[in-house]
Structures are given as structure tokens and as C-alpha cells.
Amino acid sequence: MTAARQGLTGLLDTEAIRKDFPVLERLVHDDRKLVYLDNAATSQTPRQVLDVLAEYYEQHNANVHRGVHVLAEEATALYEGARDKIAAFINAPSRDEVIFTKNASESLNLVANMLGWADEPYRVDQDTEVVITEMEHHSNIVPWQLLSQRTGAKLKWFGLTDDGRLDLSSIDEVITEKTKIVSFVLVSNILGTANPVEQIVRRAQEVGALVLIDASQAAPHMPLDVQALGADFVAFTGHKMLGPTGIGVLWGRQELLEDLPPFLGGGEMIETVSMHSSTYAPAPHKFEAGTPPISQAVGLGAAVDYLNAIGMDKIAQHEHVLTRYAVERLREVPDLRIIGPDTAEDRGAAISFTLGDIHPHDVGQVLDELGIAVRVGHHCARPVCLRYGIPATTRASFYLYSTPAEIDALVDGLEHVRNFFG
Amino acid sequence: MTAARQGLTGLLDTEAIRKDFPVLERLVHDDRKLVYLDNAATSQTPRQVLDVLAEYYEQHNANVHRGVHVLAEEATALYEGARDKIAAFINAPSRDEVIFTKNASESLNLVANMLGWADEPYRVDQDTEVVITEMEHHSNIVPWQLLSQRTGAKLKWFGLTDDGRLDLSSIDEVITEKTKIVSFVLVSNILGTANPVEQIVRRAQEVGALVLIDASQAAPHMPLDVQALGADFVAFTGHKMLGPTGIGVLWGRQELLEDLPPFLGGGEMIETVSMHSSTYAPAPHKFEAGTPPISQAVGLGAAVDYLNAIGMDKIAQHEHVLTRYAVERLREVPDLRIIGPDTAEDRGAAISFTLGDIHPHDVGQVLDELGIAVRVGHHCARPVCLRYGIPATTRASFYLYSTPAEIDALVDGLEHVRNFFG
Amino acid sequence: MYQDVILDHYKNPHGRGLRDGDAEVHHVNPTCGDEITLRVKYEGERIADVSYEGQGCSISQASASVLNDLLVGKDLAEAQKIQGLFLELMQSKGRIEPDDAMEEALEDAVAFAGVSKYPARVKCALLSWMAWKDATAQAFAEEAKTA
Amino acid sequence: MYQDVILDHYKNPHGRGLRDGDAEVHHVNPTCGDEITLRVKYEGERIADVSYEGQGCSISQASASVLNDLLVGKDLAEAQKIQGLFLELMQSKGRIEPDDAMEEALEDAVAFAGVSKYPARVKCALLSWMAWKDATAQAFAEEAKTA
Numbered sequence A, B: 001m002t003a004a005r006q007g008l009t010g011l012l013d014t015e016a017i018r019k020d021f022p023v024l025e026r027l028v029h030d031d032r033k034l035v036y037l038d039n040a041a042t043s044q045t046p047r048q049v050l051d052v053l054a055e056y057y058e059q060h061n062a063n064v065h066r067g068v069h070v071l072a073e074e075a076t077a078l079y080e081g082a083r084d085k086i087a088a089f090i091n092a093p094s095r096d097e098v099i100f101t102k103n104a105s106e107s108l109n110l111v112a113n114m115l116g117w118a119d120e121p122y123r124v125d126q127d128t129e130v131v132i133t134e135m136e137h138h139s140n141i142v143p144w145q146l147l148s149q150r151t152g153a154k155l156k157w158f159g160l161t162d163d164g165r166l167d168l169s170s171i172d173e174v175i176t177e178k179t180k181i182v183s184f185v186l187v188s189n190i191l192g193t194a195n196p197v198e199q200i201v202r203r204a205q206e207v208g209a210l211v212l213i214d215a216s217q218a219a220p221h222m223p224l225d226v227q228a229l230g231a232d233f234v235a236f237t238g239h240k241m242l243g244p245t246g247i248g249v250l251w252g253r254q255e256l257l258e259d260l261p262p263f264l265g266g267g268e269m270i271e272t273v274s275m276h277s278s279t280y281a282p283a284p285h286k287f288e289a290g291t292p293p294i295s296q297a298v299g300l301g302a303a304v305d306y307l308n309a310i311g312m313d314k315i316a317q318h319e320h321v322l323t324r325y326a327v328e329r330l331r332e333v334p335d336l337r338i339i340g341p342d343t344a345e346d347r348g349a350a351i352s353f354t355l356g357d358i359h360p361h362d363v364g365q366v367l368d369e370l371g372i373a374v375r376v377g378h379h380c381a382r383p384v385c386l387r388y389g390i391p392a393t394t395r396a397s398f399y400l401y402s403t404p405a406e407i408d409a410l411v412d413g414l415e416h417v418r419n420f421f422g
Numbered sequence C, D: 001m002y003q004d005v006i007l008d009h010y011k012n013p014h015g016r017g018l019r020d021g022d023a024e025v026h027h028v029n030p031t032c033g034d035e036i037t038l039r040v041k042y043e044g045e046r047i048a049d050v051s052y053e054g055q056g057c058s059i060s061q062a063s064a065s066v067l068n069d070l071l072v073g074k075d076l077a078e079a080q081k082i083q084g085l086f087l088e089l090m091q092s093k094g095r096i097e098p099d100d101a102m103e104e105a106l107e108d109a110v111a112f113a114g115v116s117k118y119p120a121r122v123k124c125a126l127l128s129w130m131a132w133k134d135a136t137a138q139a140f141a142e143e144a145k146t147a
């Protein structure tokens, strides 16, 4: 074990990084050091982000836009400055293409609703089709089920291969001339699979369908370039990338944001209102009704600063090395079955598995008693569990502060679990 | 002036209270102490709430629900504990009637969308009518305009009297058997008017219409009892009541929440999902798709603790005394015209006015140079400006930490404005 | 939380397997995928058998085994009292420290007291009990119809 | 931000009132309700008059007055250069410190440099200038049609 660990190169200086995260000092169950391996559910928040949040409330808090007093101007500059930071982070052609939402789920619902109320050529109605995949998070399934129930559109999806990849063998039958939108996850939160964007985008473009990419598990972990992806919309969420809860992002191509109708109506999203009719502000404001999550956007901006300072390339490499090590070590555990790709290639740093017929709830609970936090259940991707005939999985997921020693602790913990229920 | 000020009784101990609000120590424009009179736009945040937010991230941060590790259980207990606090704060019959949203605007849109997709008897369609008022915030106008455009329902509204009150003289013609919902503001953010709930609710109940009350400017300032109001839904927003940005509340009657369809789809709001269909969790979760604004809900819970410790009755009294004093003193300013009720009766602590033909932008800007923060513009209630034939107003709005001395500073400032542009 | 008693029942479940019954129900805990199929057999008011098949975590499996131990042979009224007591214990959030009377009534089931501190697991412990309640209601509804 | 020059123009606007013109536009700043109606009169390429009526804040009113001062009598090309320079100044977020060349070109309009620090007010300062640009485009489009 130590031998394998010593051979690892390309890791970040986690000792320094971990000092920025107060919660990682937390002791649980009296005296156990927390081993936090639940990063696909939510990430922890560094001091640098917390400081920015505190400073926002202690120095600059005001409602944004249109204020002529100092605080309002400062808060607006901070909020809009955060938009600039996010735009740069994802290489958006324009800052006005970055919409702040409350989470990735709202971002995904926003697109589904835009298309439901859109005019031609975007309108989703009973003569059209919507394509998703069997590995989507519920937040990228249910909005499309609702849309298809409400418009009569047909919902189709790509199935999965036995080794946890998209089955694209019949891509030309799934994505057709009737397809209005293809929405899929860049990196699966349950399988870890990283999907072949290019092939899907190419086919979608062939038939003139829009593409929405759920990058919730990608934006935190690798360089993200919305122009290189070639998609029309990209959604992600702040709390998984060192940011606060309560903030999500939808990036969309400018022409589309101009053409598509608004979703939530209210203050901030209007140009002018009379009782009889209203006109809407240009994007992104058109899609940001009401007082936005101001401090949360500012906090997400600080998170992006933090990530940039370390370097997304380096973070991706760190996680890749960890994932390879984890896959190797997990293979040593008898009766452990990885659900999803069982190598470190083309996958993210979330690894789901089953352990004999010990129920994941029991695995998770016993690990918790050792201070090891993993997630158990269907991970909001129940169709994947159905597909592989399992009720649930245990999932360990890593981030920039995760260490090989934590993976060793996990493996030791799993041995303990086996003995405990053996 | 000092004579009048000395006669004021019933005020809170603002000297003690102000110590809890770091931003009130802020100096602006080099050396001017901030006089923050923009509370109707957003309130400031006390140390007690900021401490809870910091503690959340430093000790307990995790995604909520279904986690079996310590952090997840703590975060869930904190999040659901906040729901208990809000339920008690508004005297909700059940905690499950409290839905967390991102702001009041989402809460209002949520109701509009529920009704648009509802089955009978709630469904809003082309044969039905929706009633609002001319003093609504854009967030309680635009969702209904969108709904009426999309369903064909007729949008009707109560007009305003010259002294800034609802004109209910033809209430029986406005609210009819065709009315499905009446949505109105409890306290106007631009006029300050407090509306006669009972009369409207009585008529709505007579015809079987639902009632939605926008309590965004009420919840922060007075005791709120959803059962006493007799409404079916009540919406408000966290950032106006000492809470963080990014959190709103919708309270709704349990039977309605059970019967009405979901709005946003995704994680957390489901019971079980397959690719073919899904079933939904019971309320409130049914309406909370995705990772909720966890820390923001917890922060709002702390804000409610703070408000309770001072006492909503006392806060209401404090503001009433201040408002009476402010109305009196503002009347001394030549050419000043209050837009809205010009007494302190049946009104909240937001006072809009015009000052001769000096544009509100100029009024606000010159006040800002004196350190006085007011809001200028249409305050997201443009129909009110149209109604009174003015382009905009200047608005001063008070809260529990506001003082008579700040009102004196405002009045002095307005004199300065007059001289400056005179 | 994992008392030896619970582990024993999990590893060696009592009365597991489906046998003849008056009514059968299938319950699922959607959040974790725990499932149980459960049958009840009454002789008049007396519980002649509770048989079950299921999959799930140790808590849900052990709880079904304990239920079988506790309820088979009891009268309905007594069984309902036990069920009520167990429900109360499970909803206590760890606040009830079982006393002698409770131990006497609940026997091995008091070992689940610790589970009540874990909100995510309470449903697991209750799964078979809710299924039993449901099956019983159905059995007597059937009987009422045929009577 | 309120330079004396600006206040002077606000209190005593130059060229205010609507007179004969080749084209008329009406512009509104929806966020604050500032409005302007503006007419341009050309003699060939030369700006013979810019007349206007409006309501709004001191910045928008003074800016229209300064525009009238600066542009009337100029050739279109020169006026466009001035307009471009003013736009640049207003979008500078306070980062441009007007030098002698700029002062010579913009005259009283350099007094608005301070306004550029206030994003909420930049639109006010630009209202009349955008209206002028629009009216000019219309005037020449008209001319092209009738030519």
C-alpha cells in the first residue's frame, strides 16, 4: 500500500490546500478526523470564499442595479464582476451569456421551459422529440418528462453499455430530424463516466437540434471551455465547485438568449412594465427575475479565483492520479464491484460500487463511524440503478484536497465493513 | 426639531441594536457615516446571522437529505430546523407548508405556474380570470401577465385612489365567479400602503377564488400570522428581513400543495424516477428541486431568531413611531409631495416622494454624497408611477435600526438638495 | 447503532420466507431501495404467522425478523400496542431511554433505540412494521367483505 | 459629479425647445424615466440645428444642452468624431483623465468625466447623444430615399 502510494506523481500540495478548508479539521464521532469523500454531492468551502462572503455583508450589502448610493454601486460592481469571472472561467464569448440561477436544477429547468414556450424554430411540441440519456441526474430527467407531458413531445434517451458508457450505436435513430434538443451530462455523478461530447454535438448539429450540457460534475474538476464544447447551453452549480449553496449558472449562446422567451417574471428582468404589457431586459437580466443571489454570485466568483490560482489543469491531473490509485486499491477489496468504468480513463473522480450484498446504507453508516463520509443511495440517478439491477451504490468522490491517505482509509474502512457484516 | 424628536416614545434601543450590524459602521465618501434608508430594497445583516453562516460552512457543510454521514445529518437538521423556525414565525399550521425558494419572485412565479398546470378546480385557463392590483411589485405583475398570455386567462386589477390606497369600490365586479386567484401585496414597497386583507379575502372566498398575499414588505416589519390572514398562499423574501440573499419563502395550505402540480423538476422533489415516469415527494419537497439554498435557509432561521428576540410587535411599533415622525418632518420640506398615504396610519415604513421638479436621480445622488442611502426610480412598481404621472420617486425606508436622527439627516439633506439645484 | 442483537437478526433472520397468508403487501422505501413483501395469517384475532421476503439494509432486514418474533402468536390488539410503542421509540430522535416496561414489551426491538437518532435510517426500521399494519388492514377488510 | 458646468447647463439649457428639423426621434431610459424628443436639421453635411425637449435628471438635461453647443455648426464627420470621443469618455468608468486634446475637442462635455464613474448615470449622460445619432441616421436615410 505505502509502496503504491509513494509512486504517485502529479498530486497537488494538499497539505497547504487543506489548511484553507476549516471543515477538514472537523472531528466527528468524538475523536475521528473527518475523511470527506462526498465531493460529488457538495464541495467544502475555503476560507478565501468565506472571507469574501463576510466582507460582502459587512461592507457592501445592498440590492443591485439602478441604485445611486455607494453600497448599491459596490454591490452591483461585485455582482456583475462575478459574472465577468464566471464568463472568463468557462471561456464564454460574452459576459452577457452568463445567467445566474439558484442551482444547476434551475438552469436545466430554465432551458426546458424556454423551449416549451418558444416560437419556431425552437418550440418543443407534440411533433418533436427531446433526447437525454439513461445516466442523467434526476434534474436532467424530470424537467424533460414534465416538458414532454405538457407539450406532447416524445422523450427519447441513450441507454448504457455494461461497462457504464453511453450506448451510441444507434445515434442516428435516437437523434433525428424531429429532435429539438439533446441534453446530456458531461461527467456522470453516479458512474463517473465522461461522455464523448464531440460525437453527440456533431450529430445534433447535423439535424439542427440544440445541445444542453449538464456540466455540474465537470466545471469543478477540469478546464471548461464552452466554445470548445460546441454546445448551445451549459449548466452547472456553485456548491460543487467551492462556492456557496444557492447559486447556479446557465451559459447560453447570445442569439438564443435573445430569441427565447423568459421563464420567471418579475423585478430586474423587465425593460418596461405597464398593467397591460411588459417588455423584457436583454439577457442575462431577462432570465434573472427578482433580487438575485447576490452574495452567492460574489462567493462563486471568489471560488473561481481560488480554483484559477491553483489551476484547473492541475486539479484535473490531481484527481486523475487519485482516481487511478483508488480504482487500483478498490480492486483489492473482495466482492467489490465498481458500477461504471473500472479504469481511470475518460472518467471523473466519483466512483460508485457495491460490496457483496451488504446494503450501501450499511456500508455508509459503518464508514461514517470511522469518520469517512461517502454517499449511499441512488445519487439522484435511479435509472442507472435500475439499469444495473441494484438498489443503490456507495460512492466515494474526490476533489482537490483529497489525498491518497484518504483512499487508504476508505479501503481499510471497507475491509472493516466486510468483517463487521461478514 | 429636537423638541419633536424628544417627544418620541416606543422606540427600540437602537444604540444596542446597531452594534450588531457591522455595515452600519461603514464610512462612505471618505468620512461620512452611512445613513442607510434603503431597507425596502434590502436589509442589513446582523453579526448573529453572519456567525451562523460562517459556522455552517466551517463545521457542518454537506448536501442535505438521505446522507448517512455526520455532516449530512447535521446539515439536514439545520436546514429542516430552519423550516421549523419559519413555520413558527408565520404561525403556519404545519412545517410542511413552508417551501424554500430563492426569493419572493420565485415564490410568486411558483404559484402562477402551479395554477397554469393544475387540474380543475384550480386550473387557470381562457375562461377564467386573475386579479391583481395596480400597486403590485413587478414580481407580482409579470408572472400573471405571462400566465395570462400563455393560458388566455383575463388579467384584471384594482386601481388606486389619489391618496395611494386600493380602490375597492367595484370589488364585486373585479372579483367574480370567474376569478381563480387574487394576488395582492400586503404592504406596498413604493407607496407604503397596508392593504385591507379581510375585505379582499372575504370576497375571494365568496366566489371560491384562491388568495396569494405578497408579504415581502410585511414579514420583516410586523407580526405575520398566515392563519389570521386567511390566505391560501403567502410569499416573502429573506434578504429584506435580516437574512442572506438567495432565499425566499412560499407558504401554502397543505391540501393545495398536495393537489397542485410541481414546477421545477429534479433531484430532491421526487419520490421515484424511471425513464418513463416519475412520482413526486410530498410537499414541501415536491416544490424544492435540486440542492436547496441550504446555508441561506439556515441564515434566515437565524434572522428569525434575531427578530423574535427583539419582538415583532416592538419592531412594528418602532417603525410606526419613526414613520409618523418622518411624515411630519417631510411635510416641512417645501415642494415635497408624498406619493402614497401622507399619514402614518395603515402604512409601512417606506415613504416615497417627489421634490419639486428635481429628478429623483439627482435627489438620490446628492443625498448619497452626504452619506444618505435612499432608493430612486420606479421601485419595480412602474404602474404606480404611471398612475400618478411621475417618472420616478425618491424612497426612504426604515427598519429596526433606523433612528430619528437619521430622519433629521434626511430632511437636512433634502434642504441641501433643494439649494443645490435651486 | 449496530447492536449485536440487530446484527444477529440480520445474519440469522427469523421466520423469513413467504408462507400462506390472508393478505400480502409490497412496500418500498424509494430513497434507498429497501423492499419487502409481507404476508399475514390470522386465526380469528390471533396472528398465526407473519412471513416475508425482502432486500435492504441490515436495519430493515433485522427489523422484519424482530417483528416476526414479537408479533406471531399475539392478539391483534396487543400487536397494535407493540407496533405503536415501536413507532414511538423510532420517532423519538434518540430521546427515549427504554425503561424496564418498554424492554419487556419490545424485547429485542429495544435494540433499535439507537437507530432513532439517525433520521435517514428510521424509515428502514419501520418498513416491515408499516407493511404489517397495511397487510393487517387488508386482511380484515377482506374478512369484512366475505363475512 | 455635479460640476458647476453641468449645473449651469441644467439650469440654463442651451438650444432647448423643438424647432424645424429633417428627422425627429423620441428616446426613453426605461430604468429612470428620462425622456427626450430630439430633431436634427442638416444643410448638406453641416448640422444646422439640434433642437430638443425632454424631462429627466440634471445629467441628461445638461448633456443635451452641451450637445447642442458642441454639434450645431459642425460637419457630420467632425460631429461623429466628437460623439465617439464622448462615448469613450462615458464608458471609461472614471479611468480617462481628459487631456488637453480631449478638452479642446469636447469643451464643456469633459465635465461629464466624473459621471462615468457612476454606471447608473452613464445612460443619462448618453441619452441625447444616442438620440442624435439615431435622428442623424434617419435624416440621411430620408434624404437617400428622396434623392
Ligand SMILES: Cc1ncc(COP(=O)(O)O)c(C=O)c1O
Residues within 6 Å of the ligand: A267, A289, A290, A291, A292, B040, B041, B103, B104, B105, B106, B137, B139, B140, B185, B187, B188, B189, B214, B216, B217, B237, B238, B248, B380
Ligand atoms: C412588495 C414586493 N414584492 C416582491 C418583491 C420581490 O422580492 P425579491 O426581489 O426578493 O424576489 C419585493 C422586493 O423587491 C417587494 O418589495
Ligand SMILES: Cc1ncc(COP(=O)(O)O)c(C=O)c1O
Residues within 6 Å of the ligand: A040, A041, A103, A104, A105, A106, A137, A139, A140, A185, A187, A188, A189, A214, A216, A217, A237, A238, A239, A248, A380, B267, B289, B290, B291, B292
Ligand atoms: C450531474 C448533476 N447534474 C445536476 C445536479 C443538480 O445540481 P443542483 O442540486 O445543485 O441543482 C447534480 C448534483 O446534484 C449533478 O451531479
